[in-house]
Amino acid sequence: MEKDKIEALLEKYWNAETTLEEERVVKQYLESNDPEEKLMPEKEWFGAVSDFKSLEGKTVGFSAAIDKPLIKRMPLAVVLKIAASILLVIAASFWLVSYRSALAERDLALQKKVEADLFSISKTLNQANTGLNEIIKFKSDVKTQND
Amino acid sequence: MKTIIAYFSLLLTMVSFSYGQQKPADNAETMIDLYFKSYSGESKYQINTMGEAMVKRTNEMGMWTHPSIARIMKQVKTYKYLNFNSSPENLQKIIAQVSAAANKGNIYKEYFRWETNDVVSSVIYTKGDKKITELDYITLNKGHISVSCFIGDNIDMESIRSLVANK
Structure with a gap:
């Protein structure tokens, strides 16, 4: 029953018709239960969304190894x-x-x-x-x- | 900062060297020093000296335009000249004063004087009996006087006289 309800909510979700409460229910279901294989892509999607949300408001820094210049920058x-x-x-x-x-x-x-x-x-x-x-x-x- | 001080030291050395080249080596007093210093207040009073080093360098570099001049200049160590402006009347007075001082001092002998209608236009003085060690040439022209001193060990007057003939 619950599985049918979740599938219905997912369909609404992909149609962008769910409310925030309905999205929360879907998310909680996918996190707490081990869904069947059919629902695995949805679980990964919600997991990724959750990861992105956790990054929200934080500064993302990128670092790369740069070779030092041969001539050091001289003081003015x-x-x-x-x-x-x-x-x-x-x-x-x-x-x-x-x-x-x-x-x-x-x-x-x-x-x-x-x-x-x-x-x-x-x-x-x-x-x-x-x-x-x-x-x-x-x-x-x-x-x-x-x- | 050390670099800048080093540059300044180098520059000062070069400048002092350059000035040193122009200083006459012989500081012997000439007719200009003895009899013309008192007129230093006259208009455009200027003394120029070709020191021993400069005469020597000019001789060595063969810079004289005529071989006869080069030959004469080998007898000369230092050349000094003075010029200034004054009224023609005042210049005649100056010449009279210098002439009187030279006669009194018995150092210089009047070699030749060129005078027309009581107006002196040039006088040649020499110093030294057997060997002429200084030749002075004074010329006056329209409120301008020029005194040239040739200082050497033995200046040959005949070489100078024949210069025009050899030209």
Whole structure:
């Protein structure tokens, strides 16, 4: 009798027509009794539903074995120190190159000044010689005219 | 932090080395040091020195544009030049003062003076009797004075005079 009633309730259940009370009766029957083989799929179904309900509200975590990366993640402070050092080296290199370039320009200017000075002195000394020769020639001409 | 300090130390070493290259090795007093320091307040007063190391390096690298200049510069250890601006009248006074001081001091001898209508345009001074150890060339032009000092052990004046002829 009870078995017939359960089968009827199961039919209602699969048609989604049972009440919560009727579902509870079916569940209790399947849990407490050892149903015949025909009802075994229903028993497993209600067992699974029960398991899912027990998990309700809990966080399910999944874990997987992940290989550690070869390079460990560096702390921000270390990264900043390295970046600052690289920037410092780059800035120093640029400064040194521009400083060297300025020095080279100054050296070249000094070199040209030396050469210009030497030519100027040479020109002045030659003018002095020319001037003296002209005076000597003038004196010589005057002497010849007087003679 | 240690790395940064190390970088700074390295930089400072390099900078001091760079500056050290430009320092004249010979600190002997030149005509500029003796007679022109008192005019340091004049406009655009500037002294440049080509130290012994720099002259030597320029000689060794063959950087002079003419072989005759290279030959002369082998006799020179240090080159120093000064320039500044002042009124033409004031520059004539300065030249007169320097000339008086040079005559009084008996260190420098006037080698040549170029004067037109009582206006001096250039003066050459030498130091040393048998061997010329300093050659000074003063030029004046429109409110601008330039003093060039060549310091060496034995500067040959004839080599310098013949420079224009050999060019």
